[in-house]
Amino acid sequence: MELLSLQFDPRHLDAHLIGAGQAALMMARQFQGLDLALTLHGEMMPALATLAREEGWRCVDDMPRTGQLWVVATGSAAEDARWAETARQSHIGVHVPGCPELSTVRLPVRTRALAPETPRALRRGHVSLVGAGPGDPGLLTLRALERLREADVVIHDRLVSPEILALANPQARRLYVGKARSAHSVPQEGINQSLVDWARGGYQVVRLKGGDPFIFGRGGEELQALAAAKLSFEVVPGITAATGISAYTGIPLTHRDHAQSVRFVTGHLRNGTCDLDWQTLAAPGQTLVFYMGLGTLDTLCEQLIQHGLSGSTPIALVEQGTTARQRLHTGTLENLPGRLADLKAAPPTLIIVGEVVNLHETLGWFATQTAKSLGWATGKHPSPLPLADSR
Numbered sequence: 001m002e003l004l005s006l007q008f009d010p011r012h013l014d015a016h017l018i019g020a021g022q023a024a025l026m027m028a029r030q031f032q033g034l035d036l037a038l039t040l041h042g043e044m045m046p047a048l049a050t051l052a053r054e055e056g057w058r059c060v061d062d063m064p065r066t067g068q069l070w071v072v073a074t075g076s077a078a079e080d081a082r083w084a085e086t087a088r089q090s091h092i093g094v095h096v097p098g099c100p101e102l103s104t105v106r107l108p109v110r111t112r113a114l115a116p117e118t119p120r121a122l123r124r125g126h127v128s129l130v131g132a133g134p135g136d137p138g139l140l141t142l143r144a145l146e147r148l149r150e151a152d153v154v155i156h157d158r159l160v161s162p163e164i165l166a167l168a169n170p171q172a173r174r175l176y177v178g179k180a181r182s183a184h185s186v187p188q189e190g191i192n193q194s195l196v197d198w199a200r201g202g203y204q205v206v207r208l209k210g211g212d213p214f215i216f217g218r219g220g221e222e223l224q225a226l227a228a229a230k231l232s233f234e235v236v237p238g239i240t241a242a243t244g245i246s247a248y249t250g251i252p253l254t255h256r257d258h259a260q261s262v263r264f265v266t267g268h269l270r271n272g273t274c275d276l277d278w279q280t281l282a283a284p285g286q287t288l289v290f291y292m293g294l295g296t297l298d299t300l301c302e303q304l305i306q307h308g309l310s311g312s313t314p315i316a317l318v319e320q321g322t323t324a325r326q327r328l329h330t331g332t333l334e335n336l337p338g339r340l341a342d343l344k345a346a347p348p349t350l351i352i353v354g355e356v357v358n359l360h361e362t363l364g365w366f367a368t369q370t371a372k373s374l375g376w377a378t379g380k381h382p383s384p385l386p387l388a389d390s391r
């Protein structure tokens, strides 16, 4: 069948995107910067909602009934086929990406080529070591977003959320090299070598790490490998778990009345032994933030008490901070370890010790805010976001 080619002024085309997940996001990226009068339907994944906001697209709750063009990318073949059939019956043009047999309209793929005139082998590779923040995609920096959109390859860790990965160039290769506490999926030397190899191959590489790459992130080691290989790199800082979680729990890390300094400490004790300077950690007037401390919580509390902190010192344990799954548990150095089994806390978790923890009671805002925006406060949906569990 011969196709008829038409060109439309995108501002006057009543176009609708049906789908709210990853497949729809990839399709929506094709319309970026086009000034298209696009309407999106239903409850979207956050990355798609962000893109819609940036592009000024209309977002509505209900599904379309009219229009001139429906672009269908629901992520389910059966759903796509159902919507395509509805469009055909209503004489509305329909495009289902990758499915010409379901489409009555073809949309050519738009590629934003990276220096197409230069063969890859002659291009200069570059690594951006990028901090992805603690989880909420809204905490990414503008530079991080820019680098993700330009990347040829994204090499990422376990703590980088799917919502953030979805913001990367859809054509970019995504390589997972994440680490769990005891199971390293790719050894550090392998990760270093992989960065060197991709950059030598002329690729724009984003090495994406949770939080800030220079805080308990081994970012320094990776850059040393690139520097030794004389490759070009840069660092894009991210919001570290301590500051992100401090904000999202309403626990200021310093406060003139309670803490004059703050210390970021690893709770991941080497070979299970305590090689931390407990004496200085137990000094008064400071806040301690322990990363990777869930497995050693009882040792941390015990040592701090033994070295002089009162057993009634407030402590907070925060799971999946800054995300809609954030859970905050508060207690004291004396009683929190005993409650740990009941709390069923799962990593990633951050521990904050010090008087500032008590400020959460008046300054905590995030759970309420999130609950409201998602309709939990109205009783429409049960809240999966417990407020402080404080005993």
Ligand SMILES: C[S@@+](CC[C@H](N)C(=O)[O-])C[C@H]1O[C@@H](n2cnc3c(N)ncnc32)[C@H](O)[C@@H]1O
Binding pocket: 134, 135, 159, 209, 210, 211, 212, 213, 214, 215, 216, 217, 239, 240, 241, 242, 245, 290, 291, 292, 293, 318, 319, 320, 321, 322, 347, 348, 349, 350, 351
């Ligand atoms: C290997 S360290 C990486 C830290 C990261 N570079 C940063 O700046 O936040 C991983 C630890 O960070 C903490 N962490 C990171 N993201 C977190 C989150 N969303 N909620 C709670 N803890 C988090 C946990 O203690 C976790 O075990």
